[in-house]
Amino acid sequence: MDRIFGTPEEPLFNDRFTAVTADILQEWLISLASMNNRRVACSSSQEGLFKTGDFAEFVFNTCDQFKMSPEAKYLALETFDRFMVQHIKDLYNHVTQSESKHRQADWKALLDRIKNQLKLRAVSCCQIASKLTSHYKVVSALKARRFLRDCCGHRYTADGILQSELRVLKTLNYNVTIPSTLTYIETLLEILGHNDHETEVKVYHAVAMQVLTVVYIKYSDVYKFLFEVTALSPQNKDRKKYMAVKADKMLLAVSVIGSSVYLADQLLSDKIIKELSRITHIPCDDIIDLTSVIVQLIMEGSMYLCNMIFALTTFHSTMILANPLGDYRLQNILHTENIIITREEAEAIAIESQSYGTTCDSAISNSTETLPEYAVSLCPWYYELHHQSGLFPSHVLKAKLRCDNRENRSPCKRLGSRDYTCVYIQRSVRMINETCQGRGCDFIRPIRVGAQCVRTQSAHA
Incomplete structure (x- = not known):
């Protein structure tokens, strides 16, 4: 089941056994910046x-x-x-x-x-x-x-x-060992993870690779739109600046990361962009300009591009699951990433969760060692598979309580009669209307991913 939650095994970011020291990271960043500056200086x-x-x-x-x-x-x-x-x-x-x-x-x-x-x-x-x-x-x-x-x-x-x-x-005079943009991206992600261990660098890396693929396929459009936004021209006085911006891999790398963070979690994008600006000394405005162009191209492009990027925000298929299975604590549910899995896998998860019972009469085990959280929670739940016609993802797993709040047989109710009740934990998930074109094709929908036992407001009063 680890593969449902996990991100790709490689590269290993901030591994406690193999991670490089801060000094080596700094030297490598300086080396990359020097190579990038030389490349920008001789751009054509x-x-x-x-x-x-x-x-x-x-x-x-x-x-x-x-x-x-x-x-x-x-x-x-x-x-x-x-x-x-x-x-x-x-x-x-x-x-x-x-x-x-x-x-x-x-x-x-x-x-x-x-x-x-x-x-x-x-x-x-x-x-x-x-x-x-x-x-x-x-x-x-x-x-x-x-x-x-x-x-x-x-x-x-x-x-x-x-x-x-x-x-x-x-x-090429055998000079073929020039770092690719992905090398810049992975170095910056390693530094981000080193500076803040809570940063989901592996998730951002998975998205960044797909964003970078789209950027290359749409390379001409990306810089054409960027120069329209910034009022630069490839002609006359702006020619040198035009060429320098196109050759700047560090700027492209931070912008791809910024776009990836925005697509994965909009609330964190400003924080990450400021941190990237601090690390690379690239002005925030420059990062935001290119990031905005990349995101706009993805959002306003074909549905294929949108689907590919949103699919890679998680993983491989057409259905979203908010980490319903596994060895984790209930309070961590809200902090998990969306994971895309196949319909067959989702059906298996739903069947497995329902095997522990779908009603309040179902036996509830007191063991928390081997059973999943939804089976031993004070508010036990199971998962149902829902079809969403015309939307991406087309199938979604939703949590459903085994015990209705009106039933006093719930373990949560037994804690203190009417003072306690079960509430759903919800996660905002980005959906795409596949029949839509242009702006406004995506929207946020809350999805029930679990449940927890809480005291009522009247009890607190």
């Missing part, structure tokens, strides 16, 4: 041309086919973008500096060849990323060849694939 207007839209989707889908890690996925996209920009520059310079009388025709032919080789180059970048992030899950030339043949319809020899990989490395 071509930044990001090949890490958006169809390019990003193809690289991500390729990495998924090869079952590569998230770090490798984002590193592959960054490598592909850097390579393609430099590769085209090199070829253009070669043509313009040649003495050929047909340079325009030569350039057109080169462009056609570049287009035909795009998928090969993307796969080569995935190969390099796999080798940088894993010592045993590398994408071999054989795997790459099979993928290009079966999924892309291209036939290359093993030697051709090797030569393509070497071309990427040589074009």
Whole structure:
């Protein structure tokens, strides 16, 4: 049952056995900031041309086919973008500096060849990323060849694939160990968790990876909207500032985290953004500007994007459960995260909870060692599965009291007759109307997740 409550096992944030010291964290943050500043200083207007839209989707889908890690996925996209920009520059310079009388025709032919080789180059970048992030899950030339043949319809020899990989490395001067945006995100989350152990960094990490995926797919739109909001222009006097903002991975990382916190728990977003600003010395207003654009793109985008992000606020499917099972104390129910599980798992949870009884006449065990909280509570409850037509999530588990408050047989009632009563514990859950488009498609609905025994107001009086 641990997997119902748990977040992914890796990465291990703030692990008491393996966590690094505050000094090392500070040094690593300073190192990342220095690399980021150098990157911003040498940024170009071509930044990001090949890490958006169809390019990003193809690289991500390729990495998924090869079952590569998230770090490798984002590193592959960054490598592909850097390579393609430099590769085209090199070829253009070669043509313009040649003495050929047909340079325009030569350039057109080169462009056609570049287009035909795009998928090969993307796969080569995935190969390099796999080798940088894993010592045993590398994408071999054989795997790459099979993928290009079966999924892309291209036939290359093993030697051709090797030569393509070497071309990427040589074009980038073998400088392929540049940290991806995910590295910045994970470092900042580690620091957030170190500074405040109550911060749900693993939940934010799960959401952040999906937000970052959307940001890359919508990369052009994100910065286009950002410059509209901030009144910057990619032309004339704002050109340098425009390029610097697009190249700033630290700003993107803090904004992705800010967006993830907002999607997971709006009440904490201001606090986390202020803390991120304090850690990175990036002004709060700058973080809020980019965070607002990212959230707006997600909320006003297609229902697919909304569903994907809200699904990853929890986990994998179409139903929300507020941690109804497991070894926890009742007062912690309000502080748990929504968990998405499959319909079959939800039905199993409902059946299991009902196996302990659905009426007040059901025997109530005095043991609290092995039974779940809902079976031994002073206000015992069980779960019912409810279908929500046209809404995401489409199925929700709701708590239902076994003993009506009018029944004095309830253990809560037996504490002090009418002085005690059972009340539901409710959690606010974000829902999405799947038939809606544009603004106002999401709303908050309270869901009963448990119950507790409390003294009535008349008793206090």
